[in-house]
Amino acid sequence: VIELLAITQDAGAPPPPLRVVPAGPVSVVVGPVPEGEVDAEALWAREALLEDLMEERSLLPIRFGTRVEDDAAAAEAVAPRGEELVAALERVRGAVELSVRAVDRGGADAAAVDDVHARLAAHAREYARHDGPEALRSAYLVDRAAIDGFVAAVRELQHEHPGLSILCTGPWPPYSFTEPR
Amino acid sequence: MSPSSAIAARDVALVDLVDRLLGGGVEIAGDITLAVAGVDLVHVSLRALVSSVETARPKGEE
Numbered sequence: 049v050i051e052l053l054a055i056t057q058d059a060g061a062p063p064p065p066l067r068v069v070p071a072g073p074v075s076v077v078v079g080p081v082p083e084g085e086v087d088a089e090a091l092w093a094r095e096a097l098l099e100d101l102m103e104e105r106s107l108l109p110i111r112f113g114t115r116v117e118d119d120a121a122a123a124e125a126v127a128p129r130g131e132e133l134v135a136a137l138e139r140v141r142g143a144v145e146l147s148v149r150a151v152d153r154g155g156a157d158a159a160a161v162d163d164v165h166a167r168l169a170a171h172a173r174e175y176a177r178h179d180g181p182e183a184l185r186s187a188y189l190v191d192r193a194a195i196d197g198f199v200a201a202v203r204e205l206q207h208e209h210p211g212l213s214i215l216c217t218g219p220w221p222p223y224s225f226t227e228p229r
Numbered sequence: 230m231s232p233s234s235a236i237a238a239r240d241v242a243l244v245d246l247v248d249r250l251l252g253g254g255v256e257i258a259g260d261i262t263l264a265v266a267g268v269d270l271v272h273v274s275l276r277a278l279v280s281s282v283e284t285a286r287p288k289g290e291e
Contacts, residue, residue, distance in 0.1 A: 052257060055255055091246055091247065092246070095250075108255050109255070110254050133255070145249075147249075215241050223249035
């Protein structure tokens, strides 16, 4: 059994123990199923593999826990969606995902939250705003060259809106921008 | 960053990671996706952790 980690169009060999399996117009990055418990350390180890890969190629992360019997099964599962995945890779090429949560610390109104979102979205190629317990929970797809401007905007917005606590993490692989719009 | 806010930042990043691992990424045909036991529980406990981190942080900290 192997684990499927990411879709890419770059067939170059990744660092071991990862391998690429051709699947129609794309390739699948696969690796051994990790041993041991699924704890925070294991999750970060997986994330580190993807982030290293992301340095040198555009990729689409695959949903955590996706496993198949062998290379043939991996190719069989992915190849039929090849064209769709090529388009999805094009969508995220050269960009990373940044996560933003804004927590109401008392006194923040909806206008403040909308201001934060709108001004961050202006730095992004796309965004995905989700419902959650926080006042704002969003993911932004940001060109690598625009990351610094985005982070500067987060700082500025935090300063302007002391009623909100703005939490920004990333850059992440584009987990929230893999499905067709 | 003070040591306590560094810890908070790492916890927030872990919650963001878990959200993405469980809710994001390309879904490949369902019948080959094996559920990873225990991850949902990890998720729930992390959520509780982050809300306690957020409420524990004093207001007007910046």
